[in-house]
Amino acid sequence: MEWSEHARRELNRAGHRTGGARDAVVELLAGQDCCLSAQDIHDRLRGGERAVGLASVYRALEVLTQLGLTRRVDVGGTAAYEPASPGGEHHHHAICDRCGKLDAFEDEQLEALIDGVAERLGYAIGEHEIVLRGACPDCAGERSIHVER
Amino acid sequence: MEWSEHARRELNRAGHRTGGARDAVVELLAGQDCCLSAQDIHDRLRGGERAVGLASVYRALEVLTQLGLTRRVDVGGTAAYEPASPGGEHHHHAICDRCGKLDAFEDEQLEALIDGVAERLGYAIGEHEIVLRGACPDCAGERSIHVER
């Protein structure tokens, strides 16, 4: 649990008070490597010891994202959030059209290439997001066995 | 105007009748290289000779996208659509956080690298989307001149 430390410190440094709701969101996110939607977070916290209003989840995520502590990922209409590693490394996502599974991947070359493109465009890029959509290994396999549909 | 031909033929081939609303959407999209939201399309058509209900715009876009004739792009919460070149080439987008400007770019190496990643993951990728967010050349320049804020 190192990220939660970092997050709490940064929140404090930015002049935010410690509140029960935001703290619960931070703690939940700390134990999560990949992305969760606001609704997901709200649901999981409701089951736990500290329930948090949905609006507070959104507000917490807004602050965290603004401080660069979380990364917002747009996967198909709804926003999802994941802790951002302080180091700056990050991953991207592949989503299965069939079963909805979401896999993460990283690729250094890809990052380098993106930086190159950004430079070519003259953009000072702060963020980038890559989403792959298709059939995951399981579903792709199935399709070739069951011919129907 | 080559894409509209292609689109109409494909729609027909898929068993769809020719309707005024969808046809107007196709025609508008044909003259558009980059992405438009459903609302944009609705607004532009309202000004033109054939107004189209917003719901029909959505329905048209759904069919077109399902047939692979248009590409859906998720740029920050709202969906936008653009004609998909029959050849398969496509571009990606860079969005300025400051002024909202949207630029398109393409990069062959990037495409190749993505294919490699997809293979490594075992995914049969049908689509992918890359979004860059940051300061466009104009806004990045401004920031370095005006120090304030």
Added chain:
DNA sequence: GTCAGTGCAAAGCTTTTGCAGCGCG
């Protein structure tokens, strides 16, 4: 004549906002 296509209005979702009360510092 039949049934897909269409427009309008209503419903559904996600996300944001207003407001009153609570509690950290």
Added chain:
DNA sequence: CGCGCTGCAAAAGCTTTGCACTGAC
């Protein structure tokens, strides 16, 4: 003890759906 944090409920988008009607084939 003030002001930020929180929860609830209402509001504000965007998108989908229901239904009656029109028009293509």
